[in-house]
Amino acid sequence: MEPWRTAITSSDEKSIFVRGYDVTSLMTQATFTDMIYLLHQGRLPAKEERRLFDAILIGVSDHGPSAPSAAAARIVASGNRQSLEAAVAAGVLAIGDAHGGAGYECMQMIRENLDQARRESVSIQDAARRLAASAKSERKRLPGMGHRIHTEDPRTRVLFEMASESGLAGDGIVFMQALEAEARQQIRPLPVNVDGALAAVLHDLGFPPAAAKLIFIIGRVAGLTAQVMEEYAREKPMRVRIPVTYDGPPPRELK
Amino acid sequence: MEPWRTAITSSDEKSIFVRGYDVTSLMTQATFTDMIYLLHQGRLPAKEERRLFDAILIGVSDHGPSAPSAAAARIVASGNRQSLEAAVAAGVLAIGDAHGGAGYECMQMIRENLDQARRESVSIQDAARRLAASAKSERKRLPGMGHRIHTEDPRTRVLFEMASESGLAGDGIVFMQALEAEARQQIRPLPVNVDGALAAVLHDLGFPPAAAKLIFIIGRVAGLTAQVMEEYAREKPMRVRIPVTYDGPPPRELK
């Protein structure tokens, strides 16, 4: 078997180096948010990048026990009282296209539309207009926009303002704001949700699309661990009883 | 179905509150490490607590692609190129008694021994001596001690020094250091590894034993996401070919 190559972490008997930095130096001089940034970007963030990155991670870290990831984690904890890791992992598995994973798709959409606009010398505004029109005519959902609970996601405003104030707002945010305006005019009010805001900000920070899902997972795992802890501490095993209606074939005999 | 109770997060159409704080305030004024602390402890950490907690999370965040959690995540990524969350979850599932989960058992050991010492008015030193002696005679492994690679875990020293310098070191650290000294004398050199250090420090910060595994998971998920990203970016699907020796029954015929 060939050795596995990695550019992330090396270690010997005495030391562990992450992206070239001795982990003990990082432990004394960096924050966990620095470390996440370093692991993914290969460099430590500047102060303003760190603050924005902190805000992203905080913003997605928990949304209550009813979110599919937390509900899955709690139900697993309800049936399996011996494996904390099983409950957290089940929560991670619920993070997909419909829950928490829309940022991935949104970031791809941002990239493709900005690339195309650049190639065709079209303004970002026009690119957004075009996309909203095509979403309307093809009746396609715009990823990162709309929310089942919030009419305006308060986390979006904060992320966009922080990015703007610190000079980190780029074409990703401009595009998503233009798209929101166009959607309001052409389709209906579809506020940029936290997935969309995360996608725009991560794009402007230079992350690839897959990072939208991975960074969401890092943030949300913080909340999932707390949800699992609460389930273990407060609830009895097997307490979840979901009401069920059977609408299949009536009782029948085997021939 | 009865509503699920939670003391962690509430939200309405306009706001999300975590442990009573508006998430948008947290996004602008706190760090992700604060948030993790808040989610688990119900209050924000003091500055020194935050620094120590950052050091813990950084210390466990990655240990290269060969650790079982990272290896599992990469192999899943190798067979399944369509689900980042599946790869990260598989990594989380490898975090058990033998890898990353020893802190849980260690923290229970710390608690039990300190409780017993208190009840019996025995000094921490004597409690450690007694435990080392019983581990020797019963040939039982001491959780949180020894490492398959490091003869002395550099992360342990840093965590204990930081705790000590900031006045946060308590009986947990005292006990683990006494146990290391006793093990060296009675058994063999068994340095406190990062799991044991994390257990001691989290104990002194007031966390329950289950937190040792959950906080490890939060930290390590940062590394797992980077390992998965690298696997997707650098390696072909199905690239892992583990050499296998078959030593079962020879070919035989079905009657």
Place this chain on the structure above:
Amino acid sequence: MEPWRTAITSSDEKSIFVRGYDVTSLMTQATFTDMIYLLHQGRLPAKEERRLFDAILIGVSDHGPSAPSAAAARIVASGNRQSLEAAVAAGVLAIGDAHGGAGYECMQMIRENLDQARRESVSIQDAARRLAASAKSERKRLPGMGHRIHTEDPRTRVLFEMASESGLAGDGIVFMQALEAEARQQIRPLPVNVDGALAAVLHDLGFPPAAAKLIFIIGRVAGLTAQVMEEYAREKPMRVRIPVTYDGPPPRELK
């Protein structure tokens, strides 16, 4: 890296051998149940063993969408519409001590009590009496007994009758039936549930305790895949909305 040893499956460019049999011969002459038995026992079952093993696998294969494993699978499917394997895996993760995993503990209990009875030349009847008495005085739950829904598990009766009629009933079943009788007298009616029946029958078929959980998983995965398929086919993403009551700290300001 040393080659991984295995006594299960070998393959070359032309053939795959499982426990020494060419897989193509098995495909034409065996049933899937034979294959499961072969994978775990190293030999094909006799006809009566196969029938009993079929009954076990059928008996545990599904119990509706409200069982924790099915509920977890469906909630993951609700948030993540792109990964069937994530939903099935989440269901598997819910199979623990409180749900489906009690057979493991029960089989260990059967083994220990029968071994002890043999060593001490105590009758199975007396061993069961002793265990029921100690469970009562120590207020300990007896694994594999009692059910949150069924007062008498219909699957237990079928398994025990089939085993008896085919001459495969052994000390495991005798012990569990004796324990049920003793529990009724000393504690309260605690019928052997399907986990306990599966444990007794697998014990008598010569399986180790861990098999109780693994065979349950094989059977239940059949049901989980059907539950996931139904969720994808009939329900919208994010349809699950669990009612939540927040009982944590009231809104407060960050200082």
Place this chain on the structure above:
Amino acid sequence: MEPWRTAITSSDEKSIFVRGYDVTSLMTQATFTDMIYLLHQGRLPAKEERRLFDAILIGVSDHGPSAPSAAAARIVASGNRQSLEAAVAAGVLAIGDAHGGAGYECMQMIRENLDQARRESVSIQDAARRLAASAKSERKRLPGMGHRIHTEDPRTRVLFEMASESGLAGDGIVFMQALEAEARQQIRPLPVNVDGALAAVLHDLGFPPAAAKLIFIIGRVAGLTAQVMEEYAREKPMRVRIPVTYDGPPPRELK
């Protein structure tokens, strides 16, 4: 919360019904393969359907410890000795597009091409020719064809012969065989692998595309449980040591 609807299983205090049949009747009169078929199709299979379905499940049940699913399960078992379900679930998570999941994509390809051929009154032969030509010109991989080890998958031949002899072979098999012939002529020898064979046969049995992955999972879980059992029984925890080469930045100082 609205009750969850299901057409699969209902139960009351006394009985469990699957698709309308009392589970105790199924336990005494059916095989596990019948049960899987019933769960997914809503009816019991005819004798020839059962034999073919058995052959599918057997054919995919194990392929040694080096397959990504088995390797992931074993590595998780190596780090986590306390959770059999975690190891099996990790194995399930490795079943994706590159490993075991190609049947899904292949079945969609079969469906689309047959539908299009029907609409355009094109022969299956011509549809296969057209698809091979477009795969060649667009350099696109054909799902369900080719294998990293086998030059001809012995399981494919058996499945196609069994289907043909029992009168169950339909357009799915005809199409895949035509595609293999066309690929050999236009591209290079690309034998139908077991994923492709499973897709063709399941199509002809009337299953939807998602079933290709789900049925593969059911079969493979049998092998995964045996691989996990062997890992627990024969190997020490943490035994896996994958050789690693670090090629990232050299040691550097934190400013």
